[in-house]
Amino acid sequence: MMKATARAHTNIALVKYWGKKDPTLMLPQTDSLSLTLDRFYTTTSVEFDPTSAADQIQIDQAPAAPNVAQRVSQFLDLVRPQGCFARVASVNNVPMAAGLASSASAFAALAAAASWAQGLHPSRTELSRLARRGSGSATRSIFGGLVEWHAGHDDQSSFAEPIQEHVDFGLEMLAILLDTRQKKIGSRRGMQHVVATSPYYPTWREVVAHDMAAMKLAIAAQDIDQIGHLAQTNALRMHALNLAADPGFTYFNAATLKAMETIDHLRETGVSCYYTMDAGPNVKVIYDRRDRETILTALTPQFGADHLVVAKPGPGVEKLTDERDSLI
Amino acid sequence: MMKATARAHTNIALVKYWGKKDPTLMLPQTDSLSLTLDRFYTTTSVEFDPTSAADQIQIDQAPAAPNVAQRVSQFLDLVRPQGCFARVASVNNVPMAAGLASSASAFAALAAAASWAQGLHPSRTELSRLARRGSGSATRSIFGGLVEWHAGHDDQSSFAEPIQEHVDFGLEMLAILLDTRQKKIGSRRGMQHVVATSPYYPTWREVVAHDMAAMKLAIAAQDIDQIGHLAQTNALRMHALNLAADPGFTYFNAATLKAMETIDHLRETGVSCYYTMDAGPNVKVIYDRRDRETILTALTPQFGADHLVVAKPGPGVEKLTDERDSLI
Secondary structure: OOEEEEEEEEEEEEEOOOOEEEOOOOEEOOOEEEEEEEEEEEEEEEEEEOOOOOOEEEEOOEEOOHHHHHHHHHHHOOOOOOOOEEEEEEEEEOOOOOOOOHHHHHHHHHHHHHHHHOOOOOOHHHHHHHHHHHOOOHHHHOOOOEEEEEOOOOOOOOEEEEEEOOOOOOEEEEEEOOOOOOOOOOHHHHHHHHHHHOOOHHHHHHHHHHHHHHHHHHHHOOOHHHHHHHHHHHHHHHHHHHHOOOOOOOOOOHHHHHHHHHHHHHHHOOOOEEEEEOOOOOEEEEEEHHHHHHHHHHHHHHHOHHHEEEEOEOOOOEEOOOHHHOOO | OOEEEEEEEEEEEEEOOOOEEEOOOOEEOOOEEEEEEEEEEEEEEEEEEOOOOOOEEEEOOEEOOHHHHHHHHHHHOOOOOOOOEEEEEEEEEOOOOOOOOHHHHHHHHHHHHHHHHOOOOOOHHHHHHHHHHHOOOHHHHOOOOEEEEEOOOOOOOOEEEEEEOOOOOOEEEEEEOOOOOOOOOOHHHHHHHHHHHOOOHHHHHHHHHHHHHHHHHHHHOOOHHHHHHHHHHHHHHHHHHHHOOOOOOOOOOHHHHHHHHHHHHHHHOOOOEEEEOOOOOOEEEEEEHHHHHHHHHHHHHHHOHHHEEEEOEOOOOEEOOOHHHOOO
16 A cells, blocks of 8 residues: 555645745755645645556646656655655645745645655654645645744654644634736745845844744734734735845736735724735735624725635544545 | 016936935035026016015916915025015926926026125025025026036035036937926925935935946936936935835836836847936937937827927026016
């Protein structure tokens, strides 16, 4: 039985991860904190086949692009003996490469499925370390709910752990899907450029240290307004790093600015709602579920109901044991 | 003869002024460096009338708004004996309050006209100090061409001086007029908010110190490509401060992003051109005059010929002695 299927959900950082200190071990420059979402996830089956001569990697029912296939194969090398090839099939319920962090759910699911297919029984902490090697934000997608990633200083010390796996105080996120085409500057390249050239980067480390502490207090107090305020400020300070790089760049487009303005305006009228953006133009709204309908009503005329996706706190990585769930 | 008319031209900073350390004396946090432009200017006549009981202030042929009139009157108090009222008439050849710094040319012209109408003979350094009290950037508009404002530490030491009054190596600016409506957040309020809340502000001071030195070297070398590169990077680092404030804000709108993208793209195709933005959505392009037609050809389809204004280096403040130039 060298086959297993796993499902992992994507996560959106409330305190952003933006910059590596070790690109091989994927150690981040700072801690970070996220919310795992129920609506966006990846399901991945891995089957090791001793008789096979090469990896076969399918993503969304098509052979993976060569650069993606290589990244997956290199990741599999971390869990398999040499010369043991695999069939991998993966399906994303995530708009890819548009700042909705499909690589987070993808590598979390791959880490789990590959480990289980090898007959290993890693702890979730061990899975979190392993997922990190595929994609930084995948570290956090092993867990559900509100999750903290400890930057650490080596492979052993850099892993995520849950702050609150079952978030039951009304925290929700709404994704405004503005552009699901490929992003111009991938997050790996963007953050590397920022660490190398943005003069504000040293201060960003201090910003994150402050925001991590403040965000954990806000979570303990179940203070959604404060969580949102901290998340928005943190996101804008991350995007300010990009503008300040040399050359400067931005992930924002016209629709991003429009969404930001709309949310800011809605908040000024008394609705507690805030935004966050990642390495793409999409905007995610942070709010209390009791305000969901008000916010949807305000956003629908501008962005269209099809582009608004409500997401609730989601679970950590799961083993799918029903053979019907297998993609292979 | 208690009447005089002056004309001053606006300027666009290549190394930005963004933050005061003394709001009464209008001492800036940092040095700055600008290019005075021929196309945008203010003409102002001042007549002191011992028989008058109040100031009468006209701007663009209409009575000034109360807050503007008060600001002008308080400025006049710096040059006149108590109880001496004035008629002021001012005409702007500048799209107002859209990041094209009409207050720079306005207070430079007012400082000169009011001083001359009082029968004073201030040096240009003295005029520069005086203009500063009306509007920070007016400090620089006393001079033509490339101008440096020394931040200083008191009234005496904070003034501008020319680096190169007659710029003859081909440096030009093209203003893309995207929005001439009133800006959302005035520059005074914007910069004050940034100094108070942006964690990147201390680093901005270091950025400016570096950029001042580098820009003066680039000017000495008549290296327009380097001047443009430094100006664009400096501008984006200023705008990054705004995004990083609490709450964060931006002067960019959809058209600003489009213009930035167009200029970046044009540069990638080999045309040396860069952008800068101030406290508004308008974009100014920095380039060598030999590339003017190429740049106009590239921008016209997107922004329309009516919205593109070519500006050359302009002169410092001038006395208009012909009675026909008087606005009173």
